[in-house]
Amino acid sequence: MKRTIIIETILAILFLQTVILSQEMWELPKGLHGIVKYSYDFDSMHIDSIKNIVLQKELDSGFPDGKYYQAIEYLYRERRKDMKDFLLENLNTKLDTTLFNDSYKNALQWGLYYTDKFFLGLLGEREIAIRGMDSVALYSDYKNRAIINLADAGIYNFYEYVKERFLEGRMEFFDTFGKYGNDERYKNEVINLLTEKAHEESSYKGFMKYAALLGNCCKEYYIDLVNEKFRNTYHDDFFDFYMYLDIIDKDGTVERTKYILNNAVKYSITRHFLVGTESIKEGYYSKDLLSPNFIFFLKNVNLFNIPKADVDRNSFLNYFEPFNPHYGISTTSMLDTLTSYTNQSYGYDWLRDEAYKNELLDKIETAKNYLSSADSVNCAIEMKKFQNNVAEVYEDSAGSYPEYISNEGYKFLYYYSGYILDRLPELPNDLPVKLKDNNNKKATDKNRWK
Numbered sequence: 001m002k003r004t005i006i007i008e009t010i011l012a013i014l015f016l017q018t019v020i021l022s023q024e025m026w027e028l029p030k031g032l033h034g035i036v037k038y039s040y041d042f043d044s045m046h047i048d049s050i051k052n053i054v055l056q057k058e059l060d061s062g063f064p065d066g067k068y069y070q071a072i073e074y075l076y077r078e079r080r081k082d083m084k085d086f087l088l089e090n091l092n093t094k095l096d097t098t099l100f101n102d103s104y105k106n107a108l109q110w111g112l113y114y115t116d117k118f119f120l121g122l123l124g125e126r127e128i129a130i131r132g133m134d135s136v137a138l139y140s141d142y143k144n145r146a147i148i149n150l151a152d153a154g155i156y157n158f159y160e161y162v163k164e165r166f167l168e169g170r171m172e173f174f175d176t177f178g179k180y181g182n183d184e185r186y187k188n189e190v191i192n193l194l195t196e197k198a199h200e201e202s203s204y205k206g207f208m209k210y211a212a213l214l215g216n217c218c219k220e221y222y223i224d225l226v227n228e229k230f231r232n233t234y235h236d237d238f239f240d241f242y243m244y245l246d247i248i249d250k251d252g253t254v255e256r257t258k259y260i261l262n263n264a265v266k267y268s269i270t271r272h273f274l275v276g277t278e279s280i281k282e283g284y285y286s287k288d289l290l291s292p293n294f295i296f297f298l299k300n301v302n303l304f305n306i307p308k309a310d311v312d313r314n315s316f317l318n319y320f321e322p323f324n325p326h327y328g329i330s331t332t333s334m335l336d337t338l339t340s341y342t343n344q345s346y347g348y349d350w351l352r353d354e355a356y357k358n359e360l361l362d363k364i365e366t367a368k369n370y371l372s373s374a375d376s377v378n379c380a381i382e383m384k385k386f387q388n389n390v391a392e393v394y395e396d397s398a399g400s401y402p403e404y405i406s407n408e409g410y411k412f413l414y415y416y417s418g419y420i421l422d423r424l425p426e427l428p429n430d431l432p433v434k435l436k437d438n439n440n441k442k443a444t445d446k447n448r449w450k
Contacts, residue, residue: 025121025129026152028073040067042074050075051083054090062111064142069115076119088123091116110140118149130155144172151176156183163193174213181217191218195225204237208244215248223249231259239272246286253286254294261301267308274312277320287323292344295320295408322412324419331379331423335368338386338420341412350409353402356393360386360413367420380424387417 031037042050053061053071061067072091075083093112099105114136121129130153137146137158144165147158159180165173181190191214198210207229214222223245230241242260246253257273264270280289288294299317303309322341325334342360345351351360367382393403394410405413 025126026118026149028076028122036073036077038070038074040070042071042078047079051086054087057093057112059105059108059112062108062115064111064114064145066111068112072115072119076122084123087119088125091120091123107141110136110142114140114142114146121149121153126153129153148172148176151179154182156180156186159183159186163189166193174209175216178213178216181214187217191221198225198229204240219248223252227252227256230256242272250286250288254288254291254297257289257294258297258301261298261303264306264309265304267306270303270306270309271312274309274316277316281323290320290323292341292348292350292408292412296348299408317408320411322416322419327423331371331420332368334416334420334423335364335371338413338416339364341416345405345409345412348408350406351413352404356403360389363389376424377427380421380427383417383421383424384427387414387421390414390417 050071053067054075057068061071063069072087075087093109093116095109095113099109113132117129117132117136121133130150133146133150133153134155134157137143137150140146143161147162150157151162156179162173162177162180166177177190178194180186181194194210194213198207201207201210208226211222211225211229214225226241226245227249230238230245233241242256245256260273261270264273275285275289277290279285280287295317298313301313303313325337339361342351342357342364346354346357351357363382363386367379367386370376370379370382390405390410390413394405394407394414397404397406
């Protein structure tokens with residue numbers, strides 16, 4: 001249960017970071033659970049009545065999030081296709097200089113002006129929107145909103161102001177301060193301040209409150225910082241750091257897991273990392289934990305005579321299967337992976353006899369040639385030969401033949417060739433089988449697909 005909550009929380013943080021890093025302009029806030037609620041029943045209004053709210057620009061409707069803002073938001077969200085030109089033509093509030101000395105009315109007209117520039121930015125008028133939002137930040141009561149929007153759009157002209165708000169603990173400026181690290185003028189100071197603040201915190205949540213902000217600007221440093229904290233944490237939080245790193249730096253998961261298992265001295269630690277293989281298949285852990293590299297390590301690591309850990313290790317090795325890639329991965333890429341698995345199996349001594357290794361590699365190469373010629377049937381035949389060959393050698397590996405395949409090699413080569421066959425046309429059961437003896441052995445001893 002705790003593991004699921006941790007993962008869901010981490011994914012929420014990372015989703016927000018992805019949105020921030022990928023957008024070209026600011027973002028229209030999402031409603032709770034994706035549902036947008038308005039203070040006015042726009043669905044029951046005639047479209048002309050909603051358009052009139054925009055055209056009249058009544059001061060009393062000028063507060064951000066007020067009637068004027070919500071009417072535009074409704075047209076933008078619900079009727080953008082047919083209302084875009086109308087909005088582009090009429091989001092044109094002019095500031096009345098005679099109202100500058102009336103703080104109340106001036107705030108209202110700036111509210112109208114801010115709303116126009118905000119939605120013009122969403123409609124693609126970047127230059128006009130940025131220039132207008134800059135004016136809002138300099139001269140109006142909506143300075144904070146404007147500065148945050150500008151940072152979302154990659155404009156960083158208010159660093160000292162943002163830094164002061166951040167140091168005051170103003171949460172609405174935390175993400176914005178992290179984004180200012182994208183500007184070379186402020187990058188080093190942002191990194192140093194966030195690092196200092198993170199190290200002042202003793203808990204996982206406190207540390208990540210600051211460290212995660214570095215993901216907005218300095219991902220490599222951010223990963224290094226969290227990794228360092230993970231390696232120097234010796235209480236329950238270390239698993240939280242591990243799970244977080246598994247999401248933001250999957251390439252490093254195997255090495256981090258090796259580090260833990262190489263240094264663990266009690267079962268309360270190893271139990272977190274010798275997990276069920278189904279958890280990996282379901283995406284809770286990196287698929288690299290099902291790679292030949294990790295399996296070879298796990299088989300040979302010294303677990304300091306922790307009996308329960310040995311039980312978990314053996315269970316993992318007995319039940320693991322190579323990861324089956326999603327259907328976005330091409331069959332050609334899978335054949336390349338099978339080539340890699342064959343070479344790695346030979347390197348780890350899971351497959352013996354170099355001539356036999358080359359025989360398997362030749363079959364993969366032949367299958368690739370058929371596939372590149374759009375002959376998927378013959379590609380499937382070659383893969384079936386490969387799979388049957390692996391199965392027969394594995395079954396005979398206790399004998400005196402020079403060829404040998406271990407349990408680990410069998411799983412990577414037999415199962416993965418099966419994944420490839422699943423992508424190819426199904427072969428008929430009555431397909432002629434070409435048999436020949438192997439290296440002058442009697443055919444009755446070792447009949448194989450060749």
